Each structure stands twice: as C-alpha cells, then as structure tokens.
Amino acid sequence: MTRERLYLFDTTLRDGAQTNGVDFTLHDKQLIAAMLDDLGIDYIEGGYPGANPTDTEFFSKKPKLDHAAFTAFGMTRRPGRSASNDPGLAMLLEAKADAICFVAKASAYQVRVALETTNEENLASIRDSVGAAKAAGREVMLDCEHFFDGYKEDAAFALACAKAAYDSGARWVVLCDTNGGTMPHEVTEIVGEVIKRIPGSHVGIHAHNDTEQAVANSLAAVRAGARQIQGTLNGLGERCGNANLCSLIPTLRLKREFADAFEIGVSAEKMATLMRVSRTLDDMLNRAPDRHAAYVGESAFVTKTGIHASAVLKDPHTYEHIAPEAVGNHRKVLVSDQAGRSNVIAELERAGIPFDKADPKLLRLVEEMKEREAAGYAYESANASFDLLARRTLGKVPEYFRVEQFDVNTEQRYNSGGQRVTVAMAVVKVDVAGEMLISAAEGNGPVNALDVALRKDLGKYQKYIDGLKLIDYRVRILNGGTEAVTRVLIESEDEEGERWTTVGVSPNIIDASFQALMDSVVYKLVKSNAPA
Numbered sequence: 001m002t003r004e005r006l007y008l009f010d011t012t013l014r015d016g017a018q019t020n021g022v023d024f025t026l027h028d029k030q031l032i033a034a035m036l037d038d039l040g041i042d043y044i045e046g047g048y049p050g051a052n053p054t055d056t057e058f059f060s061k062k063p064k065l066d067h068a069a070f071t072a073f074g075m076t077r078r079p080g081r082s083a084s085n086d087p088g089l090a091m092l093l094e095a096k097a098d099a100i101c102f103v104a105k106a107s108a109y110q111v112r113v114a115l116e117t118t119n120e121e122n123l124a125s126i127r128d129s130v131g132a133a134k135a136a137g138r139e140v141m142l143d144c145e146h147f148f149d150g151y152k153e154d155a156a157f158a159l160a161c162a163k164a165a166y167d168s169g170a171r172w173v174v175l176c177d178t179n180g181g182t183m184p185h186e187v188t189e190i191v192g193e194v195i196k197r198i199p200g201s202h203v204g205i206h207a208h209n210d211t212e213q214a215v216a217n218s219l220a221a222v223r224a225g226a227r228q229i230q231g232t233l234n235g236l237g238e239r240c241g242n243a244n245l246c247s248l249i250p251t252l253r254l255k256r257e258f259a260d261a262f263e264i265g266v267s268a269e270k271m272a273t274l275m276r277v278s279r280t281l282d283d284m285l286n287r288a289p290d291r292h293a294a295y296v297g298e299s300a301f302v303t304k305t306g307i308h309a310s311a312v313l314k315d316p317h318t319y320e321h322i323a324p325e326a327v328g329n330h331r332k333v334l335v336s337d338q339a340g341r342s343n344v345i346a347e348l349e350r351a352g353i354p355f356d357k358a359d360p361k362l363l364r365l366v367e368e369m370k371e372r373e374a375a376g377y378a379y380e381s382a383n384a385s386f387d388l389l390a391r392r393t394l395g396k397v398p399e400y401f402r403v404e405q406f407d408v409n410t411e412q413r414y415n416s417g418g419q420r421v422t423v424a425m426a427v428v429k430v431d432v433a434g435e436m437l438i439s440a441a442e443g444n445g446p447v448n449a450l451d452v453a454l455r456k457d458l459g460k461y462q463k464y465i466d467g468l469k470l471i472d473y474r475v476r477i478l479n480g481g482t483e484a485v486t487r488v489l490i491e492s493e494d495e496e497g498e499r500w501t502t503v504g505v506s507p508n509i510i511d512a513s514f515q516a517l518m519d520s521v522v523y524k525l526v527k528s529n530a531p532a
Contacts, residue, residue: 006222006252006262009043009174009204009230010036010245012281014073016236017047022285029058031284035277036233037065040266041245044068045101050091059095067265069139072097076104076129076142079117083128093132099139101174102129106161107150119157123164130168141165141172143206143230148175148182151190159197166198172228173198177217180210180240184220191224204228207243209235214243219251222258233281234293246278247294250327268326275328275380283381283489283501286474295327298380302331341366344390347379351387355394365393375505376478376487382503384492384523385516391526398532400461400525403518404436405429406453408446408510424449432459447473447513454517464528465521467495475509483507490516494524 013032017024024032029046036044044065047055049072062070072095077086092100104126105111111122126142133140142165144150150158162173175194177187187205195203205221205228207214218229235244249266252258278296282289291299301324324330330346344366348355355362368389369379379386391397406428415421426449427440439456443449451470458465472491477484488504490513500523504515 003261003263004201004227006258006264007042007172007204007228008040008245008249008264008266009045009071009228010041010068010232011045011073011206011230011242012036012232012236014045014047015238015242016232018238019236019241020238021287022236024054026054026057028284029054030063032233032281033063033065033068033070035280037068038270039273039277040264040270041068042265043071043099043101045071045073046097048073049095049097050074050088056091059097062096062098069098070096071099071101071141073101073103073143076102076125077132079115079121079125083132089129089132093136093138097138099141099171100133101141101143102126102133102165103143103145104129104161104165105146105150106144106158106176107146108154108157110146110150119160123160126161126164127168130165130170134169140170141174141204142170143174143176145176146178148177148186148190149179151193152186155193159194162194163197166202171202172204173202174204174206174228174230175221175226176206177208177214178206180208180214182207182217183211184213184216187217187220188224191221191226195225200225201227204230205243206230208237209240209242209244212240214241215247215251218243218248219258222262234278234290236281244294246274246296249274250295250322254322254326272326272328279381283474284472286476288476295322296329300324301329344369347386348390351383351390353387353390353394355390359394361394365390368393372505376485377503377505378487378489379503381489382501382516382519384500385502385519388519388523388526397522397526400432400522400530400532401458402431403428403454404431406450406514408450410446426450426453428453428456430454430458432461435459446510447517450510450514451517454514455521458521461525461530464530465524468521468524469493470517470520471499473513478505486512488512488516490520492520492524494527498527 013029033044046058049056049059059072072092074092075088077083077089083089105115105122108119111119130140144162147158165173203226205218205226207217231243231245231248233245235241252264253271275296279289291297301320341362388397408426410424412422424443424446430437437457437459439453441449441452441456443452455465470490471493474489476487478487479485485507486509489501491499491501493499502516502519504512506512
C-alpha cells in the first residue's frame with residue numbers, strides 16, 4: 001500500500017524563541033538547526049530576518065543542511081506599499097534561505113482592528129508577496145494567522161485569504177490556530193471545508209497549546225486532509241506553547257492509524273535519538289526537562305513498586321504503549337535491582353563500553369549510579385561523565401595524572417585605563433608520572449581561569465589535549481537555601497569537531513566546575529588512546 005507523505009515544519013527557532021525565558025544565541029541557532037536537520041525535519045524556520053541582529057546574521061549565510069529546507073519568516077507587504085518598495089519584504093528576499101513563510105491575517109476582525117486596512121488590500125498584499133517570492137525562485141508558504149477564529153467569524157473571507165495564496169503559487173497554505181482555543185472537532189470540520197477548495201497536499205496546520213490540545217488538533221487536521229504539520233521541540237512557544245514535535249513524531253510513526261497511511265522524513269533510527277534531542281535542547285536553554293513529558297520524559301516509562309511493577313517485570317508492555325527504546329528512552333522499575341542493572345547495561349551498550357554481564361562490578365556500578373543521581377548527577381545529559389564512571393568502576397581508566405592542589409582567586413581592580421575590572425587567577429599543581437607541574441592562568445572568570453590553567457601543561461599528555469576547548473558552561477541550582485547544591489554541565493569540543501558533556505555536583509560551584517573540567521580532560525585522553 002502506498003503511503004502519503006506528511007511534511008514536518010519546525011518553528012523552534014522562531015516560535016520557540018518567544019517562550020518566556022528563552023533567548024537563543026547565534027551559536028544556539030546553528031546547533032539546533034543542525035540537530036533538527038539530522039533528525040529528519042523537512043523545514044526549519046530560522047527566524048525573522050531584519051527583526052533582530054541575531055536573526056539577520058543567521059540568514060546572512062545559509063547553514064549547511066543535508067535534508068531540511070531553511071526557511072525565513074516574515075510579513076507580507078505592508079498595506080499601502082508595493083511589493084518592490086517594502087523593506088521587510090526586501091529583507092526576506094535577500095535572506096539566504098530556501099523557502100519563505102509569510103504571515104498574513106485571515107480574520108476580517110484582525111484586518112480591520114490590527115492592520116487598519118480593508119479586506120481587499122489584505123488579499124492584494126497576500127497575492128503580491130507570494131508572487132514576488134515565487135518570482136525570486138523561493139518555495140513559498142503562507143501562515144494564515146487567526147484562521148480558525150476568522151473562519152468562525154467570516155468564513156468567506158478566511159477562505160479567500162487561503163485561496164489567494166494558493167492561486168498565487170504558494171506551495172503550502174498553513175491554517176493557524178493562533179489563540180489556541182479551537183477544539184479538535186472544529187479543526188476537523190474547518191480543514192475539511194478548506195480542502196474542498198485547496199488540495200490537502202498543499203494545506204498545513206499550525207496549532208497553539210492554550211487548551212492542551214495542540215497535538216490533538218494537529219492530528220485532527222491530518223485526519224481531515226492537511227499534509228504539513230508545524231510545531232516545536234518540547235512544545236516551546238509563547239503563552240502555553242505550540243504543538244510538540246517530540247510527541248507528534250512518534251505518534252505519526254508508531255500509531256497504526258497514521259503509520260499505515262503516512263510516511264515522514266524522520267526514520268526509525270533517527271526517532272531513537274528523540275529523547276537525546278529533547279534533552280539537549282533543554283540543556284542548552286538551562287531548563288529542567290519535563291520528567292512527565294510524553295515519550296521523552298524521564299518518567300514516561302517509569303513504574304514504581306507494587307502490582308504495576310510486578311506486571312512490568314513479567315510483561316514490559318503491560319503499562320507501556322510503545323517500546324521505550326523506539327524514542328531513545330528506557331524502562332525503569334524504581335525498586336528493582338534487576339531493572340537498575342538492565343538500565344545500566346543498556347547505557348553501557350549505547351556507549352559502546354565492553355563488559356561482562358556476569359561481572360559483579362556491574363552491581364557496584366548500579367549502586368554508584370543510584371547514589372550519584374540521588375546527589376544530583378545527571379548522566380543522561382553527560383555522556384562523557386557516564387563513560388568515565390562506568391570505566392572507572394569496571395577498572396578500565398588509567399590515572400594519567402593527579403591534581404595535587406588548585407587555587408582560584410578573583411580580584412577587582414582598576415586597569416591602566418582607569419576602568420574597574422574583575423580578574424580571575426588560577427594555579428594548578430599536577431603530578432604527571434612523578435613529575436610535579438605547576439601552571440597559572442588568568443581568565444574572564446574563575447572557571448575560565450581554572451580551565452586554562454589545568455590544560456596549560458600536562459607534560460607528556462599535552463599533545464593530546466592541545467585541540468580541546470570548552471564551548472558551553474551551564475549551572476543549575478538543585479535546591480535552594482543556605483545548603484544549595486550546584487550542578488555544572490560543561491560541553492567540550494576537540495580538534496576533530498567531536499563534542500561531549502561532563503557533569504560535576506557540589507555545594508561549591510568551583511568544586512562542581514572542576515569535577516566537570518577534569519572529566520572532560522580525562523575523557524579526551526581515553527578517547528585518544530593516550531598511553532598510561
């Protein structure tokens with residue numbers, strides 16, 4: 001049976017950036033775009049060229065994407081201007097993007113009150129803008145803002161907006177539930193009316209989550225004939241967020257109603273990385289992951305003591321609607337040593353660490369993991385630290401060097417220009433095969449100074465770490481009060497472009513940071529097969 005193609009459009013870098021507390025850097029956007037492309041997303045909306053310096057710079061050079069169409073977002077021409085004399089439209093056409101997604105009002109009320117123009121001028125703006133982008137050789141789509149509310153108010157005008165875009169050459173006409181208040185049965189009915197006039201293969205859905213139904217409304221639109229779904233990773237977005245692609249992707253691939261009828265660009269292999277993708281985004285934003293998120297939450301496949309736990313041990317699928325591994329998650333039975341052991345074995349297999357299932361050290365690793373996670377360590381987010389913990393427990397990490405002592409000082413003073421500056425100085429004393437090495441370094445903060453000093457001179461191991469650099473540093477306070485515990489996550493990169501994350505936990509932020517820095521250096525030596 002031939003399956004229809006569904007297209008996934010990610011708006012994390014624009015809609016997600018409107019989330020309270022989220023502020024993407026240019027580097028963040030580049031990393032997330034690459035991650036989405038690797039996942040198999042069809043369209044990546046990078047932002048709004050001209051709206052801010054970050055987005056403008058992001059679109060000054062098209063990122064290298066193997067699969068996704070890089071998409072710029074912006075408004076149709078302003079009322080009263082021509083398409084050739086609108087600065088916003090010019091910025092969109094100049095952006096280094098494969099596609100352009102315009103936004104236009106599809107509500108007569110919004111046109112009258114927000115735009116203060118006429119219905120006729122709004123329709124002309126849609127036609128002119130789509131036509132200009134089409135003539136420039138771009139794939140074009142139109143987000144029909146407030147479409148569902150507009151349809152309920154004046155169906156003829158809402159449909160006219162959608163039809164104007166399609167007739168002018170738009171590849172996709174996207175119906176937006178901008179206020180997030182539409183019910184699934186209304187979506188089904190209204191999308192059904194739209195596809196009587198526009199082929200469903202050209203219709204998309206953009207749902208907000210204000211009634212906790214954005215995923216349900218997106219699926220309802222697909223049932224009614226829409227073939228593009230817009231959403232964000234982890235459901236990021238303003239107010240209550242957008243349709244969550246981390247829920248939609250596995251539903252579309254694993255639930256028979258959709259899996260038998262449709263195919264998407266995310267393969268089974270890539271879907272198995274979904275939990276890691278979700279967690280990576282949270283870590284980049286320094287947000288605590290939603291433990292109870294569908295599919296990818298830490299508790300999504302956790303069973304706790306009692307009759308449910310017994311049932312799961314006899315038949316894992318008793319309380320699981322999918323195999324956890326399909327989305328990169330794993331099963332946990334909180335009170336079971338057997339479950340704890342199997343979880344650790346699964347992690348060892350994922351990390352490619354050789355082990356013997358009969359080795360009694362595995363049980364010790366299980367206990368060590370439990371104790372450390374209770375203390376605040378997060379190994380799901382720190383692959384390199386887990387690797388080292390496992391290897392150390394199994395007796396497979398050499399002691400390349402030993403830090404005998406370190407000292408960090410921070411000083412405020414006036415520089416030669418009379419400006420008040422803060423300078424950090426670190427000194428590290430290291431024993432490398434009996435040779436004592438002392439290194440000192442300044443940095444723009446205590447952690448930076450400590451990092452530079454630690455890696456300044458490791459004797460015979462220096463050549464292995466010359467290309468190592470710290471590229472991200474994240475801090476989370478695990479509990480408040482005077483006895484607060486701090487978790488530090490450090491992302492590192494080597495000369496080959498490989499990246500890894502290490503973790504440290506301590507009431508002292510410098511101590512936590514040093515743990516993570518040490519793990520990063522030792523992991524690099526292990527990875528490089530440095531001789532003991």
